[in-house]
Amino acid sequence: MVKLLTKPVLIVGASMAGLRTAEALRRFGYAGPITAIGDERHAPYNRPPLSKEVLSGDEVTFESVAFPQRVATADVNWVLGNRAVTADLGVQTVTTADGQVFEYSNLVIATGLRPKQSVFANNLQVGRHVIRSLDDAVALRNELRPGARVVVLGAGFIGCETAATATKLGCEVTVVAPSKLPIQRILGDELAAEVMRRQRVEGVEFAMGRQVTDLVGADRIQGVLLDNGTTLPCDVFIEAIGSLCNVEWLEGNDLDISDGVLTDGNLHARKRSGDIWSNVFAVGDVAKFENALFGGETRRIEHWNIPTESGKHVGQLIAFQCQIEDPTVDGEVRAAAVASRDAVLTASFKPVPSFWSDQFDVHLLAFGLLTLADESRLVQGDISGDCVFEYYRAGELVGAAGIGMRSVVQGYRNAFSREESK
């Protein structure tokens, strides 16, 4: 049996990535204590429906998005509604906002992102929203009444999905963004233009190539001022302009936190020297990792499959390492753990990124890293109906995306996985 370690594995971020790490720890034989600290008062829940299915329902509830809790992780010590404020990797402690000090054997950084927000001269908050947390979605849902004039700042996935949902709820929606087209950086011009065309057909207005320069109103928002001098009437202002990494609590440690947490190809946090912390890992949206599938450059990937896959990778590594270091396990078990750990390390973390998005009847599905592409080609179907695009960087396939045609799009995931085995 695995000996109980006195110091727990400490997961900071009670998120999907944190939960998946805890589950993998148990599945791969770690029987010691696990503590998970989260700043929200909720246990881990599923965020994508917050801008879509959940927001379009009559009521937003925790139960509708909560991840099921498994028996194996029932004894995880969830410390919720509390925030990590500092960490000292040298002495292996994390301190929370209420002054508690948590020791750890292994630290898993899963603190994720928070929405970026603009700074306006008029600092009015009533009628102003973001969507990241369940509480954000609850507050927004209450204001999306039929006839409400909604301005969405930002034309990425969250902005476009929210615009679609608000329109379906009977709101009059305008999307404002500095780019020419929605989701342009990821989808490329052709598919992005088609997404905008279909949103317009459904009634969404677009003010593209524009910026919001200030808010108008005294007690609550009445309008937004654009950089061309016009004012858009507005009851509900939603900012969906990207995210910031929650890494400030790690300041003062030997880490590169300039864009998330820089890691190696196995999600070990890197020191500034390039060496790694063998007992500090990053998972989910904050992990800036090398991915051998896409040239080995380091990048963060804010797609939904990354928390699950990174949590599994790190949970396995820690579980096997703890068995190796446990003096009470017999030689055979230890040898097996060494072999398992080494196999995971050799395989390294090489996820095929995937995203999907639903906006009205547009169901997008993609595999790969479309942002790398310098060229996209329509390879199947008709752009005004169901279609598939391939994305290339210097002639090499880096991704594929489709509207509908899911079986075809799914084939591309295997194409990337096969390249991995080359």
Next chain:
Amino acid sequence: MTVKINVDMAKCQHYGQCVFEAPKIFRLNNDDKLEYTAEADDSELANVEAAIDVCPMQAIFIVE
């Protein structure tokens, strides 16, 4: 022993992520709609649990 599987088809959006994790259980049909086998050998349990994890809509359940 067998594992019994239920997919809440009101929640399912046919993303097909489960197909990669448990290809013996889940598949997309010719209309890109999800089809699945409701009962499988216990040896499929780990794959089904992986499919549950990757379901964007969290629509897959093991029936106790």
